[in-house]
Amino acid sequence: MTAPRSVPVAIVGGGMAGLLLALLLRQAGQRQVLLLETTPLQDDGLPLAPSFDARSTALSAGTLQVFDQLGLRETLLEQAEPILSVDVSRKSRLGQVRINAAEEGLPMLGAVTENRWLGRVLLAAVARVGGIELRAPCAVRNARRQPDGYLIETEQGESIHCRLLVAADGAHSRVRQAFGLDARHQDTGHEAIFANIELQRDHGGVAWERFLDAGPMALLPLPGRRMALVWTGTQRRMAPLLECPSEQFIAALQDDFGIDRLGPIARIGSRHRYPLVLTHAIGQVVPFGVVVGNAAHTLHPVAGQGFNLSVRDLALLAQTVGDSDTPGALTGLQRYHAARAADQQQIVQASRLLPELFRATWGPFAHSRQLGLVAMDLWPRLRSGFAARAMGVQHA
Numbered sequence: 001m002t003a004p005r006s007v008p009v010a011i012v013g014g015g016m017a018g019l020l021l022a023l024l025l026r027q028a029g030q031r032q033v034l035l036l037e038t039t040p041l042q043d044d045g046l047p048l049a050p051s052f053d054a055r056s057t058a059l060s061a062g063t064l065q066v067f068d069q070l071g072l073r074e075t076l077l078e079q080a081e082p083i084l085s086v087d088v089s090r091k092s093r094l095g096q097v098r099i100n101a102a103e104e105g106l107p108m109l110g111a112v113t114e115n116r117w118l119g120r121v122l123l124a125a126v127a128r129v130g131g132i133e134l135r136a137p138c139a140v141r142n143a144r145r146q147p148d149g150y151l152i153e154t155e156q157g158e159s160i161h162c163r164l165l166v167a168a169d170g171a172h173s174r175v176r177q178a179f180g181l182d183a184r185h186q187d188t189g190h191e192a193i194f195a196n197i198e199l200q201r202d203h204g205g206v207a208w209e210r211f212l213d214a215g216p217m218a219l220l221p222l223p224g225r226r227m228a229l230v231w232t233g234t235q236r237r238m239a240p241l242l243e244c245p246s247e248q249f250i251a252a253l254q255d256d257f258g259i260d261r262l263g264p265i266a267r268i269g270s271r272h273r274y275p276l277v278l279t280h281a282i283g284q285v286v287p288f289g290v291v292v293g294n295a296a297h298t299l300h301p302v303a304g305q306g307f308n309l310s311v312r313d314l315a316l317l318a319q320t321v322g323d324s325d326t327p328g329a330l331t332g333l334q335r336y337h338a339a340r341a342a343d344q345q346q347i348v349q350a351s352r353l354l355p356e357l358f359r360a361t362w363g364p365f366a367h368s369r370q371l372g373l374v375a376m377d378l379w380p381r382l383r384s385g386f387a388a389r390a391m392g393v394q395h396a
C-alpha cells in the first residue's frame with residue numbers, strides 16, 4: 001500500500017473562513033495549504049459554497065484592515081458601499097443611537113458587499129498567490145488522529161495526512177466531531193429573511209439596525225440605491241412574509257421600519273430564508289486540530305458580527321502558526337485560543353442577549369433599555385466605545 005500524501009496544513013471548508021485563512025497562512029509563510037470544499041465551483045470560477053449565496057455582509061473597519069494587509073481591500077471596495085453612519089433604534093420607543101464616521105474621525109465605519117463578490121475576490125486571490133491547492137468538489141468523510149497529525153479520508157476515496165487540520169466546515173462540522181469536540185446548539189425558533197431592496201432615494205451610506213417586538217432587522221447600504229435587508233422574527237411571523245406578494249411585503253416592511261426613514265421602496269429582489277440556530281463549539285483546539293468560523297461560533301446575524309469575529313480569530317491563528325514546521329503543536333494552538341477567548345465570549349453573549357433585551361417590553365428592563373439608547377446618544381465617549389467595538393477595532 002502506498003503512503004498517503006502529506007501536507008503541512010489542510011483546511012476543510014472553502015467558505016469565507018476557509019478561503020481567508022488559506023490566504024493568511026500563505027502570507028504568514030506557510031508554504032503549502034490544502035483546501036477541501038464539498039461544493040463545486042461554477043464554470044466561470046464563481047463560488048457555489050453556501051457562504052457565497054445571495055446575502056450581503058457588513059465588514060468592519062478591522063476586517064477591512066486585514067483585507068488591506070492581503071492587498072485585497074481596493075478590489076473588494078470596487079463593489080462595496082462604505083458605511084458612513086449606523087443608526088440603532090427601537091420601534092415605538094424613545095431613543096435612537098446614531099454613530100457617524102465623521103464624528104469618529106474616520107472615512108467610513110465599515111463597508112457592505114454582496115457575498116458573491118466577496119467570494120470572487122477571495123477565490124481570485126487564492127488562484128493568484130500560489131501554494132494553495134483548492135479541491136472542489138471534494139467532501140471530507142472522516143479524520144483520524146495520528147501520532148504526528150491527522151489522516152483525512154475523502155468521499156472520493158483519497159487519504160491525506162496533515163500536520164494541522166482546520167475545521168472550517170460550518171455549523172454542523174464533521175471535522176469538529178472527529179476532533180471529539182461538542183457544540184452547543186440553540187434553536188432560537190426564529191428565522192431571517194434576507195433580500196435586496198431598491199429605494200427611490202439615496203440611502204446616504206446609513207446602516208440601520210431596528211429592534212421590533214418580533215425580532216431585530218437590519219438594512220445595510222449597497223452600491224447605488226440598493227440596500228440589503230435582514231429581517232428576523234418567529235417562524236410563524238416570517239413564513240407568510242416569504243411568500244406574500246411584493247406590495248404586501250413592502251407595506252409590512254415600511255410599517256415596521258417607518259416610512260420616513262427610508263422613503264418609498266421602489267423594488268424588492270428575491271427573498272430567502274435562513275433558520276437562526278446559534279452554535280458555539282465547546283473547546284476549539286486539540287493536538288493538530290483547530291475549529292474556526294461557523295464551526296466555532298454561529299451567531300445571530302443581528303449585529304453583523306459573525307464573519308468579523310472570525311476574521312479576528314483567523315488573523316491571530318495565522319500569526320500564531322506562522323511559518324512553523326509543526327503548525328499543529330498544541331501549545332501554539334492553546335495560546336491562540338486563550339488569546340481569542342474573551343472577544344469570542346463577549347460577542348457570542350452579546351449576539352445572544354441583544355435580541356432578548358430589545359424584545360422585552362416590560363418594566364425596569366424596558367426602561368433601562370430606553371435609557372441605554374438615550375444615554376448612548378448623549379454620551380459621545382460611550383458611543384465611541386460602542387462604535388469602536390462595532391467596527392472591530394477594539395476588542396478588549
Ligand SMILES: Cc1cc2nc3c(=O)[nH]c(=O)nc-3n(C[C@H](O)[C@H](O)[C@H](O)COP(=O)(O)OP(=O)(O)OC[C@H]3O[C@@H](n4cnc5c(N)ncnc54)[C@H](O)[C@@H]3O)c2cc1C
Pocket residue numbers: 012013014015016017018036037038039049050051052055056057058059138139140141168169170171174192194230274292293294295301303304305306307308309310
Ligand atoms: C442572514 C445572515 C447575515 C449575515 N450578515 C453578516 C454580516 O453582515 N457581517 C458578518 O460579519 N457576518 C454576517 N453573517 C455571518 C457570516 O455569514 C458567517 O460568519 C460566515 O458565512 C461563516 O463562514 P464559514 O466559512 O465559517 O462557514 P460556512 O459558510 O458555513 O462554510 C462552510 C463550508 O464548508 C463546506 N463543507 C461542509 N462540510 C464539508 C465537508 N465534509 N468536506 C468539505 N467541505 C465541507 C461547506 O460546503 C461550506 O462551503 C451573517 C449570517 C447570516 C445567516
